[in-house]
Amino acid sequence: MIYFDHAATSFPKPKEVGEAMLEAVNEYGANPGRGGHFLSKKAGKIIEETREKLMDFFSAPSANHVWFYQNATMALNQAILGFPFEEGQHVVTTAFEHNSVLRPLNRLVEEKRIDVTYVEPDENGLITTEAIRMVVTPHTRMIAVSHASNVTGALIDLKAISDIAKQVNAVLLVDASQTAGTIPISMEEQGIDLLALAGHKSMLGPQGTAVLISKQDYGLKPLITGGTGSHSELPEQPLQWPERYEAGTLNTPGIAGLSKGIDEINEVGIESIYKHEQELMRSCLEGLKRLEGISFYGPTDLTKRLAVLSFRLEQIGSHELAIILDEHYKIGVRAGLHCAPRTHHSLATIDTGLVRVSFGPYNTKEEVETFVQAIEEIVTAFQ
Structure with a gap:
C-alpha cells in the first residue's frame, strides 16, 4: 500500500523502533523507578536516556523539564488546563489549531471565564506576526499556536511571536506535532516556553508517546496525580520534576521505540x-x-x-x-x-x-x- x-x-517506522520495543517487553519489562533491582533500573535508564536525547534535540534547559505523555492531546491539556489562569485573563490562539487546543480553551472559557481570541489567516493562508501583535493585550497570559497547520501545512514564525509574548509577559505554548522531526526546533533560540509534540508522527516513534517540555516553572497544576515511585509519604503530588507531571507507570516500550526514532532522524x-x-x-x-x-x-x-x-x-x-x-x-x-x-x-x-x-x-x-x-x-x- x-x-x-x-x-x-508516520508509517512505516524504522525497524529499530519495533526491535527496541520488543526488547523492552521481553528483556527488561519491569516498572521504571518503582524498584531498586536490575530490571527496574534498566527500564529507568532507557527512559532517562530518551529524556536527554529530547533535551538535546529541542535545546531544552534540562532533561527533568521533559515530561512523557500518552499523546500530544494529553500534553497540550496539561499545558492549557494546568496553567494558573484567573478569570478575565486572555489567550491568543489561531484558527489553525487542532481540537487538542480548541477544546481545552473552550473548557477554560466556561469554567474560568477567560477570554480567547482566534487569529485568522491572511489572503496568503498564513497567520502573520502582525495579526497576533494587534490582538495581544496587557491581560494576555498565553499565546498558543501550532507551528504548522495539520490541514494546509502553513508555518508560523515562532521567534517573532515569542518576542510579542515577552512584551506582554505572556507564555508561548507551541504545538509542534506536525513539525517536530522534520523542521529544526530550538526552545532556546526561538523563545518557546512550553513545547508539546507527538512522538508518533515525524519523530518516527510509536503511538502512545508524546512530550511536553517546560522551559521553566509556570506553576502548572498536575492534571493527574498518583504514584511516582518516590516521595510516596506525601499526601499530594511531589514538587520534584519530572515526577510531578508523570503520575503512574510510563510507557517504557514506547519510549524505547521513540529513542530509536530520534536516532534515525539524527542519522539521516x-x-x-x-x-x-x-x-x-x-x-x-x-x-x-x-x-x-x-x-x-x-x-x-x-x-x-x-x-x-x-x-x-x-x-x-x-x-x-x-x-x-x-x-x-x-x-x-x-x-x-x-x-x-x-x-x-x-x-x-x-x-x-x-x-x-x-x-x-x-x-x-x-x-x-x-x-x-x-x-x-x-x-x-x-x-
Whole structure:
C-alpha cells in the first residue's frame, strides 16, 4: 500500500523502533523507578536516556523539564488546563489549531471565564506576526499556536511571536506535532516556553508517546496525580520534576521505540528529511495542477508550508474520493475535517471537508506519480 497519511502518524517506522520495543517487553519489562533491582533500573535508564536525547534535540534547559505523555492531546491539556489562569485573563490562539487546543480553551472559557481570541489567516493562508501583535493585550497570559497547520501545512514564525509574548509577559505554548522531526526546533533560540509534540508522527516513534517540555516553572497544576515511585509519604503530588507531571507507570516500550526514532532522524539528518518531503510535495502539486476541477488549499509559497497538501475535487466528495483511493488503488490518505474545525471554517470547507496528502521520509517520487495517475483516472471517470 502507498501510505500518504504521515500528518496523522508516520508509517512505516524504522525497524529499530519495533526491535527496541520488543526488547523492552521481553528483556527488561519491569516498572521504571518503582524498584531498586536490575530490571527496574534498566527500564529507568532507557527512559532517562530518551529524556536527554529530547533535551538535546529541542535545546531544552534540562532533561527533568521533559515530561512523557500518552499523546500530544494529553500534553497540550496539561499545558492549557494546568496553567494558573484567573478569570478575565486572555489567550491568543489561531484558527489553525487542532481540537487538542480548541477544546481545552473552550473548557477554560466556561469554567474560568477567560477570554480567547482566534487569529485568522491572511489572503496568503498564513497567520502573520502582525495579526497576533494587534490582538495581544496587557491581560494576555498565553499565546498558543501550532507551528504548522495539520490541514494546509502553513508555518508560523515562532521567534517573532515569542518576542510579542515577552512584551506582554505572556507564555508561548507551541504545538509542534506536525513539525517536530522534520523542521529544526530550538526552545532556546526561538523563545518557546512550553513545547508539546507527538512522538508518533515525524519523530518516527510509536503511538502512545508524546512530550511536553517546560522551559521553566509556570506553576502548572498536575492534571493527574498518583504514584511516582518516590516521595510516596506525601499526601499530594511531589514538587520534584519530572515526577510531578508523570503520575503512574510510563510507557517504557514506547519510549524505547521513540529513542530509536530520534536516532534515525539524527542519522539521516533533519534537513535531508525536510528537503525530501518538500520535493515530493512539489512534484505532487505540479502533477495535480495539470488536471481540471481541483481546488488546492494552503500557502502558494511552498517555502512557508510543510509537505502537507489538501485539495478538493468538484466532481466527487472528499470521503468518497478517499474510499476509492483506498479500495481501488491501495493509497491511504485522510479525508474530512482533520480535527481542525476552525481551519475548515476559514477555508469555507466545513461542509465538504478536504482530502489531505502528507508525505514522510520513506515515500518515493514513484509513489507520487502513481497517486497523480490515480487522481487523473478518477477525474476522467467522473467527467
